[in-house]
Structure formats: C-alpha cells, structure tokens
Amino acid sequence: MTMRPTRVCFLNPFGYELFDPATRASRVFGGAEVQLYYLATALAALEKFSVSMIVESANLRHQQVVEGVKMIPVRPEPPALARLRDRIPIPSLRYLSAMRTADADIYLQRGGAVQTGDVALHCRVARRRFVFMAAHDWDCDHHHRGGSQYLAGTYYVAGLHRADLVYAQSQFQQDQLQRHHHTSSAVQRTVYPAAPVSSPDEREHVLWVGRCVDWKRPMAFLDLAEARPDVPFMMACAPYEGAHDLYVSVAARADLMPNVEFLGFVPFAATDDLFRNARVIVNTSTVEGFPNTFVQAARVATPVLSLEVDPDRVLETGGFGACADGNPATLAEQLDQMLDNATWRRHSANALDYFRTTHDLETILPAFARSLEDLCRS
Structure with a gap:
C-alpha cells in the first residue's frame, strides 16, 4: 500500500515575495520568512511531503503552486485591525479559514505573535499537530507580555504551550524556553543552501x-x-x-x-x-x-x-x-x-x-523532515 504524503502547512504571511520577487510584501520581511521559504521548498521536493503555505496577497486569486508549494492566499487585514490585534488577541477569521482550506496534518509557524495563538486554536479544534519555531530571543522570555501588549502576549504564550513540537535556534534559546516557560524544545539551526564563493x-x-x-x-x-x-x-x-x-x-x-x-x-x-x-x-x-x-x-x-x-x-x-x-x-x-x-x-x-x-540545508534537512514524520505518526 502506498502511504500518502505528510501534509505540512507553513504560515508565512509576508513570504510570498521570496517566491515572486516582482511582488512586494505588505511589510518588509526578515529572517523568519526566509527560513520558512527554504524549509518549505526543500520539503516540497521530497516525495514524502505535500506542502502548502498561507501567504498574504491582495492579488493571488487561486491556490497556485510555486516551486512545489501550494499557495493559499489571505487578503491583508485592514491596518486598524492589525494594530488592534497587536494588543487584543482577536482570532483572525481569515487565517482560521485558510488553515481549514489547507487541511494539513502539521501546521508550522515561526516567531512569537498573536498568530501563534490562532494556529494553536485551529490545531486543537481540528486535532492537528502544531510546530512552533522561535525566531528571536524575545520569543523565549516574557518580552511579548510587556506594556500594552500584555493580552496579546499572553495569547502567544498560551499558543506556545499548546505546541506539539517547539524549535529553538540556539542552546541559549532552548535554556530560556525551559527557564521562562517550562517548555522543552529541540535546536533547529538556521539553514541556507550552499553558494559560490568569491576570491x-x-x-x-x-x-x-x-x-x-x-x-x-x-x-x-x-x-x-x-x-x-x-x-x-x-x-x-x-x-x-x-x-x-x-x-x-x-x-x-x-x-x-x-x-x-x-x-x-x-x-x-x-x-x-x-x-x-x-x-x-x-x-x-x-x-x-x-x-x-x-x-x-x-x-x-x-x-x-x-x-x-x-x-x-x-x-x-x-x-x-x-x-x-x-x-x-x-x-x-x-x-x-x-x-x-x-x-x-x-x-x-x-x-x-x-x-x-x-547550517547547510542539504545536511540539516533529513533530520528536520524525520522529526515532522515522527510527530505525525505519534
């Protein structure tokens, strides 16, 4: 009997520009988006995985496939609502709907945010697996609960605690997650493909x-x-x-x-x-x-x-x-x-x-892929 591929959905709101450089993201992206791009496209090249990605785009109308990854577009939220969600954890109906459309076995989200809570909420209701990846040292302590962001930060922490698998970027982050959140994690190093070297x-x-x-x-x-x-x-x-x-x-x-x-x-x-x-x-x-x-x-x-x-x-x-x-x-x-x-x-x-x-993607990918397969089977 042929086993069906493990379905993995990456949430990468500002990452579509990496697939189509002619399209400017609604906000300037950073290292988190780059990492999700490399991991998603590398997994999509493996027969054992079917990969989708939820991205913000006002122009994408269909679930087109780019570099082996199925794009699930979400219209950008109005700026006023986005600012409100930075303080008050109102679940995003647009993203919850997109996650239902993805119908994945595993949902992977990177970086501490209100969205962490949304992904955890969906995964709990739909009985799916949630992988969270820390993107900053601030994701590992109580930075996100500071000042006016206390409620949104608390929602993030609740989502973090609901994750089935947590990845830290370093031993320091791993220690901080355990110290501040009593959360066990594995270290997943930043990955890049090899590149030519200049003299x-x-x-x-x-x-x-x-x-x-x-x-x-x-x-x-x-x-x-x-x-x-x-x-x-x-x-x-x-x-x-x-x-x-x-x-x-x-x-x-x-x-x-x-x-x-x-x-x-x-x-x-x-x-x-x-x-x-x-x-x-x-x-x-x-x-x-x-x-x-x-x-x-x-x-x-x-x-x-x-x-x-x-x-x-x-x-x-x-x-x-x-x-x-x-x-x-x-x-x-x-x-x-x-x-x-x-x-x-x-x-x-x-x-x-x-x-x-x-950090070589080709070297690191097999262990990362295996961890997702093990999570799906557990």
Whole structure:
C-alpha cells in the first residue's frame, strides 16, 4: 500500500515575495520568512511531503503552486485591525479559514505573535499537530507580555504551550524556553543552501544588512564607518513601518559620508552578491535570535564582526569572527585586525567550514523532515 504524503502547512504571511520577487510584501520581511521559504521548498521536493503555505496577497486569486508549494492566499487585514490585534488577541477569521482550506496534518509557524495563538486554536479544534519555531530571543522570555501588549502576549504564550513540537535556534534559546516557560524544545539551526564563493581580490566593502529599526542600531555602523574613512562601507538598510524618522536620519547621515554607499531596500535575491563580495559583515543589534546574516556570510566565506550578539558564542568557537561584547572601541579594533590579509584568510576558511557542518540545508534537512514524520505518526 502506498502511504500518502505528510501534509505540512507553513504560515508565512509576508513570504510570498521570496517566491515572486516582482511582488512586494505588505511589510518588509526578515529572517523568519526566509527560513520558512527554504524549509518549505526543500520539503516540497521530497516525495514524502505535500506542502502548502498561507501567504498574504491582495492579488493571488487561486491556490497556485510555486516551486512545489501550494499557495493559499489571505487578503491583508485592514491596518486598524492589525494594530488592534497587536494588543487584543482577536482570532483572525481569515487565517482560521485558510488553515481549514489547507487541511494539513502539521501546521508550522515561526516567531512569537498573536498568530501563534490562532494556529494553536485551529490545531486543537481540528486535532492537528502544531510546530512552533522561535525566531528571536524575545520569543523565549516574557518580552511579548510587556506594556500594552500584555493580552496579546499572553495569547502567544498560551499558543506556545499548546505546541506539539517547539524549535529553538540556539542552546541559549532552548535554556530560556525551559527557564521562562517550562517548555522543552529541540535546536533547529538556521539553514541556507550552499553558494559560490568569491576570491579575496573581489572583496572590498564592510557590509551591514538589516531592517532600519532601533534595536538593530544602524547608527552604530555609521559610527564605525566614520572612524575608518579610508575603508569602503556598504549599507543595505530597508525602511520599516513605524521607524520612518530613523530611516530618514540614517540615510541623511550616510549620504554625507564619502566612504559609505547607502543602498536602502535591496531585494533578498540581490543580497547574495553583497555578502559574496564583502570583506566582512558587521552586526550592531542589541539582541537577535540567530542572525540570518551570520549564516549568509559564512556560506560565502565572509567573516563576521558583531557589536553585541553572538548566540552560543559561535563566532568565537567557530573561529570565523569576533564579538565586541557591546564595546564600540573594541569593535573598531577587531575591524582593524580583520582587514589584515592573513587574519582574514584564516577566518574566511573557518566561516565556510562552520557553514558546511552546521547550517547547510542539504545536511540539516533529513533530520528536520524525520522529526515532522515522527510527530505525525505519534
């Protein structure tokens, strides 16, 4: 008897642009959406799985199949309702209906949000399995229950507790989930497919990539560039809803610096060349999950410098970069060291080794697929 495929539905509201770059997402997407894209398309290529994805789109009218994944479109919610749901956990009828349409065995959602509660609600009523994936360190403590978001955060936590399988991005997140929520989890590393590597002669700029939000501290990158006017810096800094003034300020300051090329928003597909041709990438965030930029850099043998974030001390143990532990002066010194050719070559080789053993999609996928099959059978 032929076994039917395991039906997996990914909830990825802002991820359709990754399938169709000509279509701009209703909001700027980040690493969570990228990870769901890679995992969904990789699973869809396996005969044992049938994969669907719920995406927000005002134009998609049918359940078309793209890269093996069936798209289930949901019309974007009115902005006023979306803002209200950030505070009051009103279940989304549009998403609940889309989940019924998907009729999956397993529903997978990434990142702490009101939607976590909605997916848990659907799975409990429909008696289906729910997999939650942490996307940020804030998903693992009580950050989401702060201030005016207490009710929405409580709904998220209730959904987290209802998940049948929880994935953390790091050992730190795994510990935090246990400490704050008494929730067991497995570590699922960020994944990317392998990519071509550029020669050292093609690499020039110091790179920053991210959304223009306060906690990513784009101004700290410009401080670093100001201290090294002899070095070319490049900034792919996407504007973000609710942070318009910061974006204007960053763009204006960068425009006055002759050694800084400010790119603004760059489509995801075009960022590969930025990482491939970078001498080093710099992360200035105060807090992250496991930065996708670390993995994007490592897979093309580009070293990483971080002002404050180093999950599980991977830069140190992997030997492909350094963390300044929050000290801008230390970060500047580390950049000077990384610009030395011998130092750079050593860290570059370590970066590629680290990627191949820890984050290569082809290497990680079998265990991930097996965990979903086991969950469905249990």
